[in-house]
Amino acid sequence: MRFLGISIFLILFTFAFANEDFNTHRPLIVEFFENSEPHLKRTLHLECTSWRFAVEANNLSPWKIIPQECADYVRQYITGGAYKMEIDRVSTEAGAFAESMKLGEDGKDVWIFDVDETLLSNLPYYSQHGYGLEVFDSVEFDKWVEKGEAPAIGSSLKLYQDVMRLGFKVFLLTGRSERHRIVTVENLMNAGFQDWDKLILRGSEDHGKSATIYKSEKRNEMVEEGLRIVGNSGDQWSDLLGSSASIRSFKLPNPMYYIP
Amino acid sequence: MRFLGISIFLILFTFAFANEDFNTHRPLIVEFFENSEPHLKRTLHLECTSWRFAVEANNLSPWKIIPQECADYVRQYITGGAYKMEIDRVSTEAGAFAESMKLGEDGKDVWIFDVDETLLSNLPYYSQHGYGLEVFDSVEFDKWVEKGEAPAIGSSLKLYQDVMRLGFKVFLLTGRSERHRIVTVENLMNAGFQDWDKLILRGSEDHGKSATIYKSEKRNEMVEEGLRIVGNSGDQWSDLLGSSASIRSFKLPNPMYYIP
Structure with missing residues (x-):
């Protein structure tokens, strides 16, 4: 009976999802799952994993904060080694692809890197803001940026050095x-x-554009200059999708925020 | 010391990856992790999860079989409820998007569905073939197809009915x-x-084309006919990427096989 009750509840909740505003927080499972029994905790873990898959496969509409029920899950993912393992794997795959490419002799093969959560980590900032649990505060974040203290993501630094050694621009x-x-x-x-x-940073003419549009325009300019965009590394799909896309792109994980 | 030993081992292994042939089986962790201690099992679980994320975020080069060390992990993922939960979430997201779209009155808004592992499930077949652990055998698989017994994926059937009700072609x-x-x-x-x-099935003129090219060509034809491709559901990135892409696409999970 309990199982039936939970099932009905989840089904009703699924319907509740469908009509909510895309940009608001959409709960996965209600709060009573906290402090509950092991099998319910397991269900919550599966729900949060499935949410994270939906993030990484670009299946979600724009979202502003992580689901509240997944706060512990995301913190554990970031701090418990899984995040680093996934980031390292992306760089390994990207490096193997870079090595496999035969570059032209004209020096026009390009690798693009995004900066935040791709080359530099803002975890010192996000650890103080619930790893995505708080709505993004551009004033606070800008203060952090102006400190200039974001550490390198180790495996991205290695990839950066590798593609440079291979002759990529x-x-x-x-x-x-x-x-x-x-x-x-x-x-x-x-x-x-x-x-x-x-x-390349956002100039005054780029403000108000979505990241997908802004980055596509900048890539279009590269292609118009005769450059070949071979690889592209970024933690947001808006780094990778759009026009003048790279031959292969590499999506670093980021369960903390979404930039359209 | 043990931790240091494991770390060095993993690092050496990471280097070993980089030079292997993209199309061969690339071990994640060596076999001795089987029957080993809990923290090593946890590491294996993390490794297999990170592999699966790389699959779903399209970070991997074409692969032919799942990593052998992840055989138990993939079977457990498929049969333990997580796969179904993720598939259901994709359909829920897709349905919410479909509902949010205002369709034209000319009846030219289209939703595309792939068939295998999107509308129909071949799990009865793959359960007999290690859930991706065996190299794909087209002769055996064709025998399964000819039985015509693949069951519907429930949440995909619901999405199918919903988009049809909404007026999509x-x-x-x-x-x-x-x-x-x-x-x-x-x-x-x-x-x-x-x-x-x-x-639309592959005709004689389509054989030898990659799925990405074949499906892009078919989408191009739709666009040339004046149709608008609003949504696209598929379990392979080759269902979704390429030219004439949909406004939004929905990637169903599939850790069992990769079609370029």
Whole structure:
């Protein structure tokens, strides 16, 4: 009977999902699952994993915060080793692909990297803000950015050095604003990144554009210049999708926030 | 010390990955992890989860079989409820998107569905073949297809009925060959699918094309006819990527096989 009750409840909840505003917090399972029995905790774990898969496979509509019930799950994922393992695997796959490519002799093969949560980690900031549980606060985040203290993501630094050694041009394409250029350069260099060909930030003409549009336009310009975009690494699908896409793109995990 | 030893081992293994042939089986962790201690089992579980994430985020090169060490993990994922939960979530998200769209009055809004592992489940077949642990055997699989007994994926059937009710044209676009048309129609109808607008199978002119090219060409034809491809549901990225992509696409999970 209990199982039936739970099932009916979940079914009703599924219907409740369908009509909610896409941009609001959409609960997966109600709060009473907290402090409940092991099999319910297991169900919650499965629900949060399935939510995270939906994030990484780009199946979700734009979302602003992580599901509240998954707060513990996301923190555990980030701090317990799984996040690092997944990030490392993406770099390993990207590195193997980069090695496999025969580059032209004209020096026009490009690898694009996003910056935040791709080359640099903002975990020191997000650890203080519930790992995505709080609505993004651009004022607070800008203060963090201006400190210039974001550490490198280790396996991304290795990939960066590898593609550079292989002869790729390296373009950094970030959603950060031009007004953060100086601190971003300093931060990147202090974290070990050097010798990139171009660092592209959002100029005044780019404000108000979605990241997908802004980044597509910048890639279009590269292609118009005769460059070949071979690889692209980013933690958001808006880094990777759109026009002038790379031959292969590499999606780093990010369960903390979504940028359309 | 033990931790250091394991770490060094994993690092060496990571390097070993980088040089292996993309199309061969690439072990994640060596066999001695089987029958080993709980924390090593936990590491294996994390490794297999990170592999599955790489699959679903399209970070892997084409692969032919699942990693042998993940055989138990994949079977447990498929049979233990997680696979169903994830599939159901994809349909819920897709349904909410479909509901949110305002369709034109000209009846030219289309939703595309793949067939295998999207509308129909071949789990009765794959359960007899290690859930992806054996190299795909087209002769054996064709015998299964010719039985016409693949069951419907429940939440996909619901989505199918919902988009049809909303007024979408429904196109089924499958990698199955034209010679399986009759049994595919019978199987679909017996499983509850009805009234689709078009069922597109691979004709003789499509053999040898990658699924991405074949499906892009068929979508191009739809767009040339003036149709608008609003949604697309498939378990392979080759169902979803390429030209004439849908406004939004929905990737069903599939850790068992990869079609380029």
